[in-house]
Amino acid sequence: MLNKQMARVGTVLLAAVAVALLVLAPGAPAAHKAAAATTIRIWTDQDRKAAVDRVTSAWGNSKGVEVEVVVKPFGKIRDDLKTIQAGQAPDVVVAAHDWTGQLAADGLVVPIVPNKAVLKLVPKYARDAFSYGTGVARLYGMPTTLENVGLFVNTSLVKVPKTWAALEKSALAFKRKSADNLAIAVQQGAGGDAYHMYPFFSGLCGYVFGKTKGGSLSPSNIGLGNKAFLKNAPLIDKWNREGLITSKVDSSTAQNAFLKGQAAYWITGPWNIDTVRKAGVKFQIIQVPKIKCRAAPFLGVNGFMVTKFAASHGVESAAKDLVASYMAGANAQQDLAAANGRYPANVTAGKRITDPALRQIGRASTGGVPMPNIPQMGSVWDELGGAWVKSTKGSGATPARSAFATAAANIRKKIASG
Amino acid sequence: MSRAPVPTQPASRSTAAAVGALPSRLIATFSGPVGFALKIALLSIVNALSVWSLTTLASRDKWVPFIVLALATLAIDGIYLMRRAFPLKFLIPGTIFLLGFQVIPVLYTVEVAFTNYSTGHVLEKNEAITGIQGAALNQPENGRTYSMAPARDANGKLVLVLVDDEGGRAYVGTPDGLEPIPSSAIRRDADGAIVSAKGYRLLKGSELFGLDKQITALTIPTSGQKAIRAEGLDTAIELEPVLRYDRAHDQFVRIKDGVVFRDNDRGSFVSAGGQELEPGWKTGVGLKNFSRMIHNPLVRGPFLRVFVWTFVFASVVVLLSFSLGLFLAITLDKKGMGLQRLYRSLLVIPYAVPGFLSLLVWQGLLNDDFGVVNRGILHAHIPWLFDPNWAKVSVILVSLWLTFPYFFLVSLGALQSIPSELTEAAKVDGAGAWQLFRKVTLPLLLIAVAPLMIASFAFNFNNFNNIYLLTGGGPATDQPIAGSTDILISYTWKLAFAAGKGADYGLASAVAIVIFFIVAAISTIGFARTRVLENVA
Structure with a gap:
């Protein structure tokens, strides 16, 4: 009996609370509707959030647009665009240039056309990184920051080498001083690392994809087994015998060796500048000297893209204004670059960089090759990295010519399977 | 994990x-x-x-x-x-969790397996058509660019006020075309942005943003197919379409040479020469993903080798882990043993540390030039991760490290549930220690543990993390995709996400379904055996 009575009391109580809230609730949805028309939603990762907040709110205030910044893990930005409901979808995303092919082929991002003033400020190679199209190449993103690896030289142990021969000689001499020393610390490990090895690959005249007449990357022109590279490949076998590079070195081994003074040369990127400084190592960064061809690093370009959702949200022109014009500006790029310790794409902003290490890494990017942005690149990483692992694993290594020729054949098979 | x-x-x-x-x-x-x-x-x-x-x-x-x-x-x-x-x-x-975490993902996987869902096939068809039209615009050589301001004319009609970036001539653009206006009618600020235009009211703020769809849809024809379009809030450019969509025939036509791109029923517009327009769309493809598994040499080639290794890996890990776990359980089950609790806690540590962390640590420990195992303990030079066979040993050993505590715990519990009357009776009958274990303890134990062994087998059969984080499937063989330690699931992952053209969810789902049937078949046989075991007991 008691329970029944209490149940009735409870029900009344519930109803009362519900009605009270019903009266109070409509305030929130109404506010939302008013703001919806001029809100731009941006997806960024945690690392860039503060800079994106600052830069975009300055733009938003000047245009009268509200900016909503949503944080996502970097890779999730690319993946979630496929599955997100249109209502929650972003209008603008922070992106890596090598997502361009995939996102454009999916139809999730839309092309932008910057005006002529912008074209002068943002160099062509950085824009090429965001260009994609099987018929007509279009620009899908505004480059803002650049990153690339360089050769970090411990200047208290060795002199900065001017030529490849000098580098090879000094690295091997340093290695001979102690059994614990590495000649050139560059990370591979059992899984391989085609990205960090790229300066050696391009230095021996290798390339990943050739270009079509129209200037876009061709997935059927694979440069791993090109004649010039295969001719130079026996140098890799020589390096392997000498122990100049070894695939047994993984990222932590390479880092420890350089920081402890057990390696005078380390191939790494701007993300490690602070680490080296904190360890008190005196260093200078250069591009790996020309081997047979320019030992250019892979370029990674980050930037912003406009999604297809901007049009259905009715903010396409605003989103394009933000990405194609405002984000190209020197002030915005300086802010973004400074917040992440990277080099800006905008040349005016680049001139304002005062950090010597960052200037050096910027110079080391000269002639750099943007990582291919076509979706077929997924077939390349493992194979290219694997060929390096096999040919530089010390005793029992596969001759480089055969390792890279096999990799080229495998890549062809993998791309054909798609 | x-x-x-x-x-x-x-x-x-x-x-x-x-x-x-x-x-x-x-x-x-x-x-x-x-x-x-x-x-x-x-x-x-x-x-x-x-x-x-x-x-x-x-x-x-x-x-x-x-x-x-x-x-x-x-x-x-x-x-x-x-x-x-x-x-x-x-x-x-319970039902909601079952639906949410089991049934819905399974249904979704099955649904995807029969579609072409992959890079380039994500949108609906109508969205893809819009996408193709938007991407197939070319900036013609000598194409003009303009400073632009959306405005309303005296009649309230939406127009674009334009100033040519080269030459600085001023125009008003409408859907009918360009109409020159005197440049003196326009004032611009230091950056070149249009500030005002005599006879026109420039749109600002919320009024401007409210007209987004009309502004982006506005095309101002110039010559031939060329037209000026607004790009952003203060720029307009002359663009020329490369393709024309023929709605009546549902096809695209390339304007310069009349090449036709037709719907190929597999989610793309394709020309007779095989050129495909991007983006495509997601659509049903029937059993194509399954037939690809049979016909694609990339899938078929290494399948048997990978399947055999997957089976060996999963069974060896389970059997070794069970043996080691049981051995330790029996050893530590002795009454009156000092520090028993301490030993037990220590043994559970590998189980308590997050698996991915252990795997990454092991990767470092097993490095053959610099790792602690070779350098500090064995003083040998075993290529743990670089030799195909040693790599197999490594993944088994590391999986053993991660799995034996589970069987240790299970066996410890199961041992205590065996009635002491039975063991005592056996002792009275004169059974030795080995006989006691073999004839009494093990059969009784297996009733409880065998189903868990089957579950653990199914789990290890699909143990993506252990493979992927320790060796990444490597070292590479000469065959594309499948490395020496790849098991079916990591091989599938590579097939779907690191081959062809980007990600192929359709194929991945199809292979996942096949793997499910393999595991289900093996488990069913296993459970049938377990029932026999119970009858014996």
Whole structure:
């Protein structure tokens, strides 16, 4: 009996609370509707959030647009665009240039056309990184920051080498001083690392994809087994015998060796500048000297893209204004670059960089090759990295010519399977 | 990281009894009026939240979630307030979790397996058509660019006020074309942005943003197919379409040479020469993903080798882990052994550390030039991760490290559940230690543990993490995709996401379904054997 009575009391109580809230609730949805028309939603990762907040709110205030910044893990930005409901979808995303092919082929991002003033400020190679199209190449993103690896030289142990021969000689001499020393610390490990090895690959005249007449990357022109590279490949076998590079070195081994003074040369990127400084190592960064061809690093370009959702949200022109014009500006790029310790794409902003290490890494990017942005690149990483692992694993290594020729054949098979 | 199921046997009966007392006291407290008041309070909060959500949903015209939420709220109230609905309290949440975490993902996987869902096939067809049209615009050589300001003319019609970037001539652009106006009518600021135009009211702020769709749709024809379009808020450019969509025939035509791109029924517009327009769309492709598995040499080639290794890997890991776990359990089950609890706790450590962390640490330890195992312990030069066979040994050993504590715990529990009368009777009958173990302990133990071994086998059969984080499937063989330690699931992952053209979810789902049937078949046979075991006992 008691329970029944209490149940009735409870029900009344519930109803009362519900009605009270019903009266109070409509305030929130109404506010939302008013703001919806001029809100731009941006997806960024945690690392860039503060800079994106600052830069975009300055733009938003000047245009009268509200900016909503949503944080996502970097890779999730690319993946979630496929599955997100249109209502929650972003209008603008922070992106890596090598997502361009995939996102454009999916139809999730839309092309932008910057005006002529912008074209002068943002160099062509950085824009090429965001260009994609099987018929007509279009620009899908505004480059803002650049990153690339360089050769970090411990200047208290060795002199900065001017030529490849000098580098090879000094690295091997340093290695001979102690059994614990590495000649050139560059990370591979059992899984391989085609990205960090790229300066050696391009230095021996290798390339990943050739270009079509129209200037876009061709997935059927694979440069791993090109004649010039295969001719130079026996140098890799020589390096392997000498122990100049070894695939047994993984990222932590390479880092420890350089920081402890057990390696005078380390191939790494701007993300490690602070680490080296904190360890008190005196260093200078250069591009790996020309081997047979320019030992250019892979370029990674980050930037912003406009999604297809901007049009259905009715903010396409605003989103394009933000990405194609405002984000190209020197002030915005300086802010973004400074917040992440990277080099800006905008040349005016680049001139304002005062950090010597960052200037050096910027110079080391000269002639750099943007990582291919076509979706077929997924077939390349493992194979290219694997060929390096096999040919530089010390005793029992596969001759480089055969390792890279096999990799080229495998890549062809993998791309054909798609 | 997912784990094999936790043992159901309590570790020791006495502690179980001690633990049991507390819940019953709790139940006693909370079934009275205090509990009832608490229940009402919690339900009120739930209802209040859902009423608030319902109004929000209604105001945004989201009627499907509205109805679902309304029914769910009524159901919660019903279940917790009506005595008769009492059993549902436990059934409903269980069913919801089952649906959410098992049934829906399975259905989704099956659905995807019959589609072409992959890079370039994500959108709906109509979205893809819009996408192709938007991408197939070329900036012609000598194409002009303009400073632009959207405005309304004297009649209130939307126009674009334009100033040519080269030469600085001023125009008003309408859907009818360009109309020159005197440049003196226009004032620009230091950056070149248009500030005002005589006879036109420039659009600003919310009025401007409200017209986004009209502004982006406005095309101002110049010559031939060329037209000026707004790009952003202060720029306009001359663009020329490369393709024309022929709605009547549902095809694209390339303007310069008349090449036709037709719907190929597999989610793309394709020319007779095989050129494909991007983006394509997601569509059903029947059994194509399954037939690709059979016909594609890339899939077929290494399949048998990978399958055999997967089977070996999973069985060896389970058998070794069980043997080691059982051995340690028996050793530590001796009565009167000092520091028993300490040993037991230490043995569970590999199980308690997050698996991915252990795997990465092991990767470092096994480095053959610099790792602790070779350098510090063995003083040998074993290529743990660089030689195909040693790499297999490595993944098995590391998986053993991660799995044996589970069998140790399970066996410890199961051993204590074997009635001591049985073992004592066997001893009286003159059985030796080995005979006792072989004839009494092991059969009784297996009744409890064998189903868990099958579960662990199924788990290791698909143990993506252990392979991927330790060796990445490597070292590479000469065959594309499948490395020496790749098991079916990591091989599938590479096939779907690191081959061809980007990601291929359709193929991945199809292979996943096939793997499911393989595991299901093996488990069914295993469980049938277990039943035989029970009969013997």
